[in-house]
Amino acid sequence: MHGVGSERFRRREFYVQINMQEREITVKVVYYGPALSGKTTNLLQLHEIINPSSRGKMVTLDTSDDRTLYFDFLPIQFGTQNGFSVKIKLFTVPGQVMHKSTRKVVLAGADAVAFVADSQRSSASANAYSYRDMEANLKSNGIDFETIPKVIQFNKRDLDDVKPLSEIKEAWGDVPTFPAVAIRGEGVIETFRELLRLVYRNIDERHAFAQKFGVSEEDFIKGVFKSLDRD
Numbered sequence: 001m002h003g004v005g006s007e008r009f010r011r012r013e014f015y016v017q018i019n020m021q022e023r024e025i026t027v028k029v030v031y032y033g034p035a036l037s038g039k040t041t042n043l044l045q046l047h048e049i050i051n052p053s054s055r056g057k058m059v060t061l062d063t064s065d066d067r068t069l070y071f072d073f074l075p076i077q078f079g080t081q082n083g084f085s086v087k088i089k090l091f092t093v094p095g096q097v098m099h100k101s102t103r104k105v106v107l108a109g110a111d112a113v114a115f116v117a118d119s120q121r122s123s124a125s126a127n128a129y130s131y132r133d134m135e136a137n138l139k140s141n142g143i144d145f146e147t148i149p150k151v152i153q154f155n156k157r158d159l160d161d162v163k164p165l166s167e168i169k170e171a172w173g174d175v176p177t178f179p180a181v182a183i184r185g186e187g188v189i190e191t192f193r194e195l196l197r198l199v200y201r202n203i204d205e206r207h208a209f210a211q212k213f214g215v216s217e218e219d220f221i222k223g224v225f226k227s228l229d230r231d
Contacts, residue, residue: 018213022085023083023084023085024084024085024086024087025084025085025086025087025213025215026086026087026088026089027086027087027088027089027111027112027199028089028091028109028110028111028112029088029089029090029091029110029111029112029113029114029195029199030090030091030092030093030106030107030110030112030113030114031043031090031091031092031093031113031114031116032092032093032103032107032113032114032115032116032130032134033115033116033117033118033127033130034117034118034123034126034127034129034130035094035126036118037116037117037118037123037127037130037155037156038116038118038153038155038156038180038182038183039092039093039116040092041155041182041183042092042114042116042153042155042182042188042191042192043058043090043092044058045182045185045188046076046090046188046189046192048185049185049189050076054076054077054078055075055076055077056075056076056077075087075088075089075090076088076089076090076224078223078224078226079223080215080219080220080223082214082215082219084213084214084215084219086220086223086224088196088224091106091110092106093106093107100133100137103133103134103137104137104140104141107134107137107138107141107143108141109141110138110141110143110148111148111149111199111202112148112149112150112195112198112199112202113134113138113148113149113150114150114151114152114153114191114192114195115130115131115134115150115151115152115153116152116153116155116182117130117131117152117153117154117155118154118155118156119154119155119156119157119159119162119163119168119179120156120159120160120161120162120163121161121162121163122161124163147202148202149195149198149199149201149202150175150195150198151175151176151177151178151191151194151195151198152172152175152176152177152178153177153178153179153180153182153187153191154168154177154178154179154180155180155181155182155187156180156181156182157179157180157181157186157187158181158184165177165179176194176198178190178191178194189225192224193221193224193225196220196221196224197217197221200217200220200221201217204217
C-alpha cells in the first residue's frame with residue numbers, strides 16, 4: 001500500500017501496512033501445517049460465520065482429492081470505533097512436501113502464522129517436519145521466527161488415537177495451543193481470536209499503535225468479532 005499518506009513499517013523483519021490517509025491497516029495471516037491437517041477447513045469455517053458485509057470471496061485452488069494445490073485466500077475487513085479500517089488477509093499453504101517453494105512464496109510478508117497440526121499420534125512426524133519447514137521458510141523470507149505472532153491448533157480431536165492435551169502442552173512449550181475439531185467449527189474462533197490478540201500486541205509494542213493511532217486492543221478484537229454471525 002504505497003502513495004501519499006501511506007507508511008510501510010519494517011523493523012526487526014516485522015511487516016505491517018498502515019495508510020494514514022485512508023485510515024487503514026492491513027495484516028497478512030498465514031495458516032500453515034502438514035497436508036490434510038485442516039488449514040482450508042479453518043478458512044471455510046471463518047468464511048461461513050463472518051458476516052458477508054465484512055468478508056470478500058474466498059478463493060480456493062485444489063485438486064481432485066481436495067488437497068490445496070496452491071493456496072486459499074480469504075479477505076476480511078472491519079471498522080474500529082474510532083474510524084480505522086482493518087483488513088486481514090488470510091492465506092493457507094499447500095501441505096504436501098512437493099510444494100515447498102510455493103509455501104515459501106505464500107509465507108512472504110506474513111505478519112502472523114497459525115500452525116494447524118493433526119492430533120493423531122501417527123501424524124507426529126508430519127507435524128514436526130512441517131513446523132521445521134515453516135521455521136526455515138520464515139527465516140528465508142527474512143522474518144524473525146522467534147518474534148512473529150504464532151499459535152498452534154491441534155485439530156481432529158474427534159479421531160482415534162490422538163495425543164492427550166497435557167502431552168501436547170508439554171511438548172510445544174510456550175506457544176499458545178488450541179484443541180479443535182475444525183470440521184465442526186470447534187476451536188476455529190478461539191485460534192483466530194488469540195492470533196489477532198498477539199498480532200495487536202506485537203504491533204503496539206513495536207509501533208506504539210494505541211498511542212499513535214488510538215486503536216485499543218479491545219477495539220481491534222471487537223471489530224473482528226462483531227462481524228461474526230455467531231460468537
